[in-house]
Amino acid sequence: MSLISIARRGRAIALVAGALMILPLAAEARPGGGKSMGSRGSFSRQAPPPTATTPGGGQQFQRSAPSMAAPAAGAAAQAARPSFARNLMMGIGAGLLGAGLFGLLSGAGFGGLSGFIGLLFQAALIAGVIWLALRFFRRRSEPQLASAGAPLPRDGYRPEPADASARMGMMGAAGAATAAAQTQPIELQSADFNAFERLLGEVNAAYSNEDEPGLRQRVTPEMFGYFDEDLTANVRRGVVDRVSDVKLLQGDLSQAWHENGSDFATVAMRFSLINAMYDRKTGQIVEGDPNKTQEVQEYWTFQRAPRGDWKLSAIQQAA
The missing domain is CATH 1.20.58 (Methane Monooxygenase Hydroxylase; Chain G, domain 1)
Structure with missing residues (x-):
């Protein structure tokens, strides 16, 4: 040759x-692309505990701020x-x-x-x-926590026993001591659970419509940065990611706590959606099936400042 x-x-x-x-x-x-990203405050280094919705627990973060x-x-x-x-x-x-x-x-x-x-x-x-x-x-992994275990108040949801001692054992002695020193469990109301379900649909809709102002209103700056990167990559590829028919099927509260002036809540969700990628110019399908309903199991963590609204601060995949 x-x-x-x-x-x-x-x-x-x-x-x-x-x-x-x-x-x-x-x-x-x-949104999230099937990855685990964001922050759960002091519990960011710990995977979310299992619930009735997600018996296998959750995955640790793949993308997280320092x-x-x-x-x-x-x-x-x-x-x-x-x-x-x-x-x-x-x-x-x-x-x-x-x-x-x-x-x-x-x-x-x-x-x-x-x-x-x-x-x-x-x-x-x-x-x-x-x-x-x-x-x-x-971006790589970062800190995490443990708290109550109550189901979302919705038909078909199963109660999740609040076994604090078992969950603390899963965290490990060092992690439990650190989290306990700076966090306090909190109780949530029906209005909070309604907000979580509403945000599930609104975040997916804003992402699908590439509505950056709408995303900014509903997610933390860190999560907006991740979504913005993904949307920018889609523009460079010449594709658009469409999500529709998002329906919450089941959900359980995994953890709810207060730290450093903010409230956090991690919720295990099982929901359905239709998702497909389209060519921006031709409208032809690049990935996915617009006629096929997918079922997803994820942990969504929400953060709320004093007298503020809940915002999405993390998405983690179920194990």
């Missing part, structure tokens, strides 16, 4: 690898941790450079004008992948 063929194959392989890297980053649908308790330590750890995306992209970039050098050594340069344009396109592709990957991996 000639050096020219090797160079061309090297560039082709690098191009395919870059395209494959984009797919998992872009394949996100519905802990307010130790921002310097979190930043230092992030800076010191090697970036998988950065290292992989550097490897692909090195492969492209090597392919170009092979071409130069063989006397074919970069393959003429078309080869040079192709190389520029590949470089732009690599830069875009690096940017997306760094944004995707830049």
Whole structure:
């Protein structure tokens, strides 16, 4: 095989690898994209306890802002941790450079004008992948808690026994001591549960309509940042994420507490929806099925400032 063929194959392989890297980053649908993100205050490092709705408990955060308790330590750890995306992209970039050098050594340069344009396109592709990957991996887990266990006051909901001692045991001795020192359990009213159900529909509707002002009113700044990143990525892909027919099927209160002047409530929800991705220009379906109802189990955490309204502060997947 000639050096020219090797160079061309090297560039082709690098191009395919870059395209494959984009797919998992872009394949996100519905608010949260099936990931765990946000903050549960002092309990952000702990998975939500199981409920009748979610017997397996919840997952820990995949995307979360640095802990307010130790921002310097979190930043230092992030800076010191090697970036998988950065290292992989550097490897692909090195492969492209090597392919170009092979071409130069063989006397074919970069393959003429078309080869040079192709190389520029590949470089732009690599830069875009690096940017997306760094944004995707830049936030990692953070702090979490435990409290009451009451069902949402809704027909068909099953009571969840409030076994505080069992839940505290799940947290571990150190985590329980820290949370107990700075949190206090609270009781919620029917109006609170009605607000949670309303927000489930309103957040999905605002996300589907790409209504950023509406999202800002209903979610915390951290959650808005995550949603904004996902919506921006959809615009770059040329797709729009549509969510409809959101219906709460069952729900249980997992935890409710007060800390640092704010109230928090983590609710296990089982709900149905229809979700599909459409091409922005043609309207053709890119992902999902607009005629198929999906069923989702997630933990939604809500936060309320004094005399304020509840806002979504976290979404976590059920285990």
